Amino acid sequence: MPADSHCHLNDPAFDEDLEEVISRIKEEGMDYLLNVGYDLQTSRKAVELAERYDTMYASVGVHPHNASQLNDNALAELGKLADHPRVVAIGETGLDYYRDRSPREDQVMALRAHMELAKKLKKPLIIHCRDAMEDCLKILEDEDLKKTGGVMHCFAGAPDDARRCLKLGMYISFAGNVTYPKAGALRESLKAVPGHRLLLETDSPYLAPQKKRGRRNSPAFLKYVVDKAAEVRGVTREDIERITVTNFKTLFKTGGVEKGEVAYKIRNSLYLNVTKECTNECYFCARFHSDTVQGHNLRISSDPTAEEMIEAMGDPSRYDEIVFCGFGEPALRLDAIMQVARVVKEKGGRTRLNTNGHANQIAGKDVTPQLAGLIDIVSVSLNTADAATYNEICSPLIPDAYQAVIDFIKSAKASGLSVTATAVDIPGKVNAEDVRRLAEDELGVGFRLRSYNLVG
Ligand code: SF4
Known part of the structure; x- marks a missing residue:
């Protein structure tokens, strides 16, 4: 029963066979899954899915690639969607200097706007950061991310970067790329994150784990990331599943954590x-x-x-x-x-x-x-x-x-x-x-x- 903290069943890649994919996810016994919006259309779809399926929650936001689309009207609609009770986070937002698909100043403006919304609604942020760690962390610090909490999704940095994110109170989420043979440094970061701040994700349909590399990714493949995390951290699959579910419930406030255990x-x-x-x-x-x-x-x-x-x-x-x-x-x-x-x-x-x-x-x-x-x-x-x-x-x-x-x-x-x-x-x-x-x-x-x- 692992938790997928970041996937996109709201992506058109699943339009043809969504029901089939969902029934396979059910067979895996997944109880917690967050569909993350990356523009207005996918944000609307994430909310729709969260209304239809008990196991699915939604995050709404505009990806840094699409930051230039975030005008006043878009922001107003995002605000309305974000207020929905099944929307448990704001994003994905952040900075992507690797592809630079939107001008950097627009990305910064969009990130700050998402943070404003997150603070207003007291919901955590989903952060996407690629080749922009310095600028990203500086903005998160300026805007006092600790007020809302958040997760650095699809973390790809070194242990030192992870420590800087942790200092800001963030959770860190690892995706299928941690299973790739050349990802030794990323596995060091996975080892360094304390259990109470660890999340796993598929980022599906992207980044299929090594065993399914080249195929469309699905939340049903999260088990491969779970197995790698268990191996790297020297615990069992059951331990990783419990950790990620507890952290999912804690960060996204989707259910009480069990009472103190003897x-x-x-x-x-x-x-x-x-x-x-x-x-x-x-x-x-x-x-x-x-x-x-x-x-x-x-x-x-x-x-x-x-x-x-x-x-x-x-x-x-x-x-x-x-x-x-x-x-x-x-x-x-x-x-x-x-x-x-x-x-x-x-x-x-x-x-x-x-x-x-x-x-x-x-x-x-x-x-x-x-x-x-x-x-x-x-x-x-x-x-x-x-x-x-x-x-x-x-x-x-x-x-x-x-x-x-x-x-x-x-x-x-x-x-x-x-x-x-x-x-x-x-x-x-x-x-x-x-x-x-x-x-x-x-x-x-x-x-x-x-x-x-x-x-x-
Ligand atoms: S339980 Fe006590 S001794 Fe152990 S780490 Fe905590 S404060 Fe230190």
């Missing part, structure tokens, strides 16, 4: 959302940037009891591992963790504790002997090779936090636990090699570097 599956691991409290305030923490991780809403209103976690978990032997994690520090709930871990062990499951390593400091004693036998792997966020950098990026709420992490790793190892220290890859702030050396050479534990922005 147990959530990523790949074949089941994560337990143990607590919403933490003894750190790491600036990179996912909970400060979104309610969701890998398409799961983790914003719980109160901490679950051990019984609630056990019930939400079900049979632990169905999963590779049960991971104590979530939007907070699980060791703050040590008793509950041990109660759940006992059940996991009784039923033949495996356990992992993802912790910031403050457990001993919180408890005022060495708790690691209690974990032995119940926790198979302890993954500790060491993050830095010195206390000053740790304090800068993790903003701990307890004293001597960095030393507490080091001491915890030593005591966990002494208690016979299998320990991996982790660090978030933040070039310029964290010297990953220094952290690796500290973990492996000095503390004698494993080390794993986590990508910044990728959680789970």
Whole structure:
């Protein structure tokens, strides 16, 4: 059930066999699909389709190629169409300096007009940008895109461009070109986008994925883009489908996101959302940037009891591992963790504790002997090779936090636990090699570097 965030079933290329194409899309089980207008005619058609089919939504706009057509009358009609309840976004608009089919000043004027409309109606923007990233981002910044939100559709830039779009609060959508053999750089960008800002699209009838290259593209081919995204990001197809549907619903406000989850599956691991409290305030923490991780809403209103976690978990032997994690520090709930871990062990499951390593400091004693036998792997966020950098990026709420992490790793190892220290890859702030050396050479534990922005 993936979501196609950008397609054009409103294009004349589908006039002859639209019903047939739609029935094939239904067979794929697609529940969310956005038809995007690129002139007045296709905008009208997008609205018409959205009225006819529950799974389809519309975006209305005038493509930069057609920017010169956006006179006062056209803008007035666009305004009326945009007010329709099934129209969930404005665009596509933007800048295209690659083809320059409309004068650049007209493209800029049209982009600003779309942004004005988006702000008035509080709907996000669909941005098309080709060979014009500097100018485009400058205008989006000037016009304060954060007020409406938006998506950079058919993203084709480098990871640095992606980061600049993310800073403006944008979602980033990848299309079939990410499956092309020579698109290695684009796949790096796909890897760098955090789960809560990722969208996929077909841009059909254009840009068919590699397996269908040369043919007319269709939303039914989105599965090939989904598979590539799963491969590149090291998750499953099911994970990518959930992520894109959650993000589609969030950006386009097409349905409530599920309430905060106690147990959530990523790949074949089941994560337990143990607590919403933490003894750190790491600036990179996912909970400060979104309610969701890998398409799961983790914003719980109160901490679950051990019984609630056990019930939400079900049979632990169905999963590779049960991971104590979530939007907070699980060791703050040590008793509950041990109660759940006992059940996991009784039923033949495996356990992992993802912790910031403050457990001993919180408890005022060495708790690691209690974990032995119940926790198979302890993954500790060491993050830095010195206390000053740790304090800068993790903003701990307890004293001597960095030393507490080091001491915890030593005591966990002494208690016979299998320990991996982790660090978030933040070039310029964290010297990953220094952290690796500290973990492996000095503390004698494993080390794993986590990508910044990728959680789970
Ligand atoms: S320790 Fe983990 S949960 Fe706590 S703020 Fe840092 S990243 Fe978030």
